[in-house]
Amino acid sequence: STYIVIGAGILGASTAYHLAKSGADVTVVDKKHDGQATDAAAGIVCPWLSQRRNKAWYRLAKYGAKYYQDLIASLEADGETNTGYKKVGAISIHTDENKLDKMQERAYKRREDAPEIGDISRLLEDKTQREFPFLQNGFQSVHISGAARVNGRALCEALLAGAKKHGAKLIHDEAKLLYKGKKIRGVLTSSATIEADYVIVTAGAWARELFEPIGIDLQVTYQKAQIMHLQLDEEDTGSLPVVMPPNDQYILAFEQGKIVIGATHENDTGFDYRVTAGGVYEVLNKALEIAPGLADGAIDEIRVGFRPFTPGFLPIIGAVPSHSNVFLANGLGASGLTVGPYLGSQLAKLALGQEIELPLEDYSVEDAIQANKYMF
Ligand code: FAD
Incomplete structure (x- = not known):
């Protein structure tokens, strides 16, 4: 056929x-x-800490994260080694220890049928800082070793x-x-x-x-997102974990000083491809509040993408x-x-x-x- x-x-x-x-x-x-x-996508593959309750969604996201293992192996067997995928782990950061306790419990529970989560550990402030040196003081974290980032x-x-x-x-x-x-x-x-x-x-x-x-x-329908790529002088960023802050934003590090921060969630914009003052303000404001150490990064590019949604x-x-x-x-x-x-x-x-x-x-x-x- x-x-x-x-x-x-x-x-x-x-x-x-x-x-x-x-x-x-x-x-x-x-x-x-x-x-x-x-x-335009950021590239976090870490669905297990999500608080979204919908079972059908979680099942799919869980299967999806797990499937990467097979897929990357299959692509490599075909000679496609530049997949942009790396299991760098993730830290979900917070200043509230109760929230971190709950997060950790959720991770343990979910690992029962998702061993691909890997090791789950609780990091105090100094260790959290060491995992991602650009962070604001005061954050502790739950570290998940099975999380990955991928360049879409x-x-x-x-x-x-x-x-x-x-x-x-x-x-x-x-x-x-x-x-x-x-x-x-x-x-x-x-x-x-x-x-x-x-x-x-x-x-x-x-x-x-x-x-x-x-x-x-x-x-x-779709939701507009603006997302920013920063370029740091520091080159040794390829193994830094994904950072999942308490707000609706994220920080991802790629090889050679590239850091991705974002993103906006804009409804009812139509196909508006513009990078806007409000969008850039929101992304920078939220990211630098969490990670002031990124302030010296050069703004490399800002991408716009439309996330497709069903009713x-x-x-x-x-x-x-x-x-x-x-x-x-x-x-x-x-x-x-x-x-x-x-x-x-x-x-x-x-x-x-x-x-x-x-x-x-x-x-x-x-x-x-x-x-x-x-x-x-
Ligand atoms: P698209 O990637 O939009 O692809 C659709 C394709 O169809 C396009 O190439 C388009 O040109 C083509 N097309 C449409 N109509 C026609 C036509 N008539 N003829 C020919 N071609 C056509 N997901 C995660 O899991 N983790 C993340 O960290 C993450 N971060 C994101 C950050 C941003 C800023 C955005 C925008 C998304 C993010 N997502 C993330 C979500 C993810 O990127 C999307 O859900 C996913 O890429 C959607 O893929 P898709 O193939 O359905 O659509």
């Missing part, structure tokens, strides 16, 4: 990689819009390069759905008509407009109810780097007609489609 994947952020890139690896004939069409979420851009490129090695074709263009009567036949690009047996839509924040012409109202704030995966040869996944929200590689592997299986381990009813595509809006 032949497959087309529309959209190659982390989700589509993983789907294409797994499809191609299994021997399927795959064509990827990706526009790489400005604001692609994967390209690098991983996405590695997945696409791996997919190509297994025979996938990549087209850099915008795709529209090609249909005849009730059936989706493939896609139209600016220069070609490409037919395929199956079409897989992993188009993130842009998926809604893609489905519009066939009368499907896929209720995917239920949960990822969705499945076939489009009215078109059984069209599959989609979406709604990865703020944890898509964690979930994306795994969900892509499951989406590939689904499209190949293989059994998958996820209970699909928990991530139903139907929930995000306005029922009476089918054109056919």
